[in-house]
Amino acid sequence: MAASSNSSLSGSSVSSDPEEYQPPIWKSYLYQLQQEAPRPKRITCSQEMESRPKYYGREFHGMISRERADELLEGAEGAYLIRESQRQPGTHTLALRFGNQTLNYRLFYDGKHFVGEKRFESIHDLVTDALITLYIETKAAEYIAKMTTNPIYEHVGYTSQRRNRVTRQLCRGPPQSRKVTFQQDNKIPSPSSLGLRPTARDQEKHCSYEKAHNFKTHTFRGPHWCEYCANFMWGLIAQGLRCTDCGLNVHKQCSKLVPYDCQPDLRRIKKVFSCDLTTLVKAHNTQRPMVVDMCIREIERRGLQSEGLYRVSGFTEHIEDVKLAFDRDGDKADISEDVYPDINIIAGALKLYLRDLPIPVITYDLYSKFIQGAKISNPDARLEAIHDGLLMLPPAHYETLRYLITHLKRVTMYEKENLMNAENLGIVFGPTLMQPPDQNTLATLNDMRYQKLIVQILIENEDILF
Structure with missing residues (x-):
């Protein structure tokens, strides 16, 4: 086995000072192997084949046996042809010469050519990619098996590689370390006796929201190296994965080892509405x-006494205008009274934002836990179950829910003017904040009263639960 090259394409080395970023050292061994891989050699058929499918060329040899294909390919490493199967007429096989033997693969076409997951525009590209993969996996099987054991990621760090140090966020996370036991009597105990809230209500604590990378298969143009293990990503297409939120490029096998440290890049976030909540805040x-903050500030400034707040709908086209403004301008969107004098438009935009989240504020994973908690008949046990569910929410979801419920509590303080009590707000926000993961219509209808009850309980016990 050849040793991995320690040469760097950039000629630089890793600094021992973590604050001083130096370009990482890329390992070129696999790149060198790709350059050595056999090149495709098409074996053409001398006869005109009437049965040849229009998406194949002269490499199609009709219905010939495996033995005949082996004879035609013998002695030519990288040679290939296509034949129709004798056992299953109408199906096609790619016969490929590699390692002094003929390999046969069932070949498919659906607008592109494929034998596995990868799809190619041409047979030539398919064979080129196959030869690269076969050659590298044959020559460097042991190296590939070990290449994630000492990743460059752990030495230079993803944040250091890709951008200047990111200021750590301030966030208000749930008090995870506190296990609450509710007292069994006829009234809900006071917040101080339960110890559910920090001493200072608005005290902020330092933490960072963890976020998994959103990896998608990606085709890289030109040579690319894995930013986890620093090895070359081989192949012609779909060589690895790219995080669509931050742009991290890794091998498929390396993606399983990358920490939950995605820091989304604003240049990659195409919109505000329908964007994952944690992705947007990071x-x-x-x-x-920012949609939640800006809309709530505007509503509390001029709308708390508005009759039917959140129940009365604003004009749909105006709500869509607000959505477009946020998607286009982000936190620079103008939602002031001069532009939207009807506060119901801002309230409608806030509800639309929450409703359009790909993962609801009360996540799909925790939906059943909250519903089952709401079904508990004993009020104290029910409150404890809902509190346990809150502690399990992702930090960004918890903080968004906390801020919203605190706002809705203030809305109920103006019930005489706006006619919106906790029950009415529960009817409005229940299906907005939580949705069943399977979207079963019957289940949704059956759960609606519990969705309403959950939000009502959150509002009525806001000072205890948060």
């Missing part, structure tokens, strides 16, 4: 989505 380095 991209903007905020505690909560």
Whole structure:
């Protein structure tokens, strides 16, 4: 086995000072192997084949046996042809010469050519990629098996590689370390006796929202190296994965080892609405989505006494205008009274934002836990179950829910003017904040009263639960 090259394409070395970023050393061994891989050699058929499918060329030899294909390919490493199967007429096989033997693969076409997951525009590209993969996996099987054991990621760090140090976020996370036992009597105990809240209500604590990378298969143009293990990503197409939120490029096997440290890049976030909640707050380095903050500030400034707040709908086209403004301008969007005098438009935009989240504020994973908690008949046990569910929410979701419920509590303080009590707000926000993961219509209808009850309980016990 050849040793891995320690040469760097950039000629630089890793600094021992973590604050001083130096370009990482890329390992070129696998790149060198790709350059050595056999090149495709098409074995053409001398006869005109009437049965040849229009998406194959002269490499199609009709219905010939495996033995005949082996004879045609013998002695030519990288040679290939296509034949129709004798056992299953109408199906096609790619016969490829590699390692002094003929390899046969069932070949498919659906607008592109494929034998596995990868799809190619041409047979030539398919064979090129196959030869590269076969050659590297044959020559460097042991190396590939070990290449994630000493990743460069752990030495230079993803944050150091890709950008200047990111200021750690301030966030208000749930008091995870506190296990609450509710007292069994006819009234809910006071917040101080339960110890559910920090001493100072608005005290902020330092923490960072963890976020998994959003990896998608990616085709890289030109040579690319894995930013986890620093090895070359081989192949012609779909060589690895790229995080669509931050741009991290890694091998498929390396993606399983990358920490949950995605720091989304604003240049990659195409919109505000329908964007994952944690992705958005990390991209903007905020505690909560700016939509929630800006809309609630505007509503509390001029709308708390508005009759039917959140129940009365604003004009749909105006709500869509607000959505477009946020998607286009982000936190620079103008939602002032001069532009939208009807506060119901801002309230409608806030509800639309929460409803359009790909993962609801009360996540799909925790939906059943909250519903089952709401079904408990004993009020104290029910409150404890809902509190346990809150502690399990992702930090960004918890903080968004906390801020929203605190706002809705203030809305109920103006019930005489706006006619919106906790029960009414529960009816409005229940299906907005939580949705069943399977979207079963019957289950949704059956759960609606519990969705309403959960939000009602959160509002009525806001000072205890948060």
